[in-house]
Amino acid sequence: MNGAQLRMARAALKLTVEQVAAMAQVNRHTVMRTEDERSATRPAQLKMMQILFEEAGLEFLDPIEGVSGSGVRFKxxxxxxxxxxxxxxxxxxxxxxxxxxxxxxxxxxxxxxxxxxxxxxxxxxxxxxxxxxxxxxxxxxxx
Known part of the structure; x- marks a missing residue:
């Protein structure tokens, strides 16, 4: 999951930065830094956020060269x-x-x-x- 996918997932479920941080048990600054891709986020923190969205019914899509970029969609x-x-x-x-x-x-x-x-x-x-x-x-x- 990258910063753009995190923004897309949060928008799809209409969640605030604070809501994602509380549910994933991370600091809100972690969510903001991940979305802005300003610094590397610890793998465990990324996984917690990704699991949160996957359990809520979203799928994260890897880019396919020459076809599409990374994304998020509803299951x-x-x-x-x-x-x-x-x-x-x-x-x-x-x-x-x-x-x-x-x-x-x-x-x-x-x-x-x-x-x-x-x-x-x-x-x-x-x-x-x-x-x-x-x-x-x-x-x-x-x-």
């Missing part, structure tokens, strides 16, 4: 889930007993509830879609 189906979440109501009745499609991811975010709550509504919707297959289950995760 298949995630962008549609975000659009659906924008139109979904706040309440999610009947979510009791819903089985997670990805129990490991559900357990991770359950153990990181403060990080989850710090995400933008769009970021929470992406994660809910990855776990339950439906962005409207975000309320289930906020408990």
């Amino acid at each position: 298949w189906g995630v962008e549609d889930a975000l659009k659906a979440a924008e139109g979904a109501s706040e309440a999610s009745p009947g979510t009791e007993g819903v089985k997670a499609l990805d129990a490991e991811l559900e357990a991770f975010w359950a153990s990181q509830i403060e990080r989850f709550r710090a995400l933008s509504p769009e970021g929470r919707a992406v994660i809910a879609t990855q776990i339950y297959g439906d962005a409207s289950f975000v309320d289930k995760m906020m408990v």
